[in-house]
Amino acid sequence: MDCNPLNFISAIEPLNGGNYNSRREKVETALALSDIDLALTAPCPIEPKDPVRAENESEAAFNARVHDHAPIRMQYDLDRAKWGSSNRKCMMVIKSSILEAIRGVIPECDTAREYLINMESQFTVSSKAYASTLIRKLNTMKYTNGGIRDHILRMSNMTSKLKSMDMELPEEFIIHLVITSLPKEFETFAVNYNSQLEKWGIEKMIDMCVQEEERLKGSSGDTINYLSQNKKRNYQNNNSKLQGKPQWNASSSKAHGKAPMHDHHQRSNHEVVVDKDTCKWCKIKGYYQKDCVEFLKHLCGKGIPYEEDPAKRREKH
Incomplete structure (x- = not known):
């Protein structure tokens, strides 16, 4: 397995305004796997105060306090250098994965943690719009073909994205969304589910739907052509325009004695x-x-x- 940190960082998708939540998870994962996320997980070390000699303090006592403070100061310097290196690298990774046009609207700050907070405040509205898009897709999504397991997993993935935006949907509601997205061939399956008292989870819903699809394939020769739920085009109006206008042909004209049409004689259409x-x-x-x-x-x-x-x-x- 390749554990090169650059591979994790290069896999981060650029921030485009509508992918803030999913992108932030990838940023934090990449920084953690690269072992440079100290600035995100720990606050900046607080600098200790150097000892100050009191008025009545003897020189020996003061020197003893200075001696005891030296390891504390040394540890702070090491921690501060390590945290500062992490903060600088995190800022570079975060900013480099943001489109230049968007980067200018995010207020500048000194720490990577504050920068992420500023990003969140800037893209709250975008997240709401993205949530509305996901909800609209869930309500209108229909299964046509390509594997019912993948179809349900796509819907489940959309609901998990809503959960990350504090818009978690009840599992029972998700199950009903899946049921309503199934084509007409699953009507009997839906009736059987609604008539029983047992409530299914996502995993059981996937298993039962896969079994039903396999049953339908077996009864129809291992292939299913799901009926399209789109409205059929109505050709009645176009055909009605042709009614009352007889079309001339040689056989009908010869049989009924219909006169041919000529430019300088006006003939009836009947x-x-x-x-x-x-x-x-x-x-x-x-x-x-x-x-x-x-x-x-x-x-x-x-x-x-x-x-x-x-x-x-x-x-x-």
């Missing part, structure tokens, strides 16, 4: 049925479309020569 001996172009009875003068003149506009003789026209058509 289907038109004509008699057998009626021209499909001008809708006049007595001749067919191939004998219609108006239709033949229209063809002349398309580059087809007009034949005056009806007999020859029949031969061509």
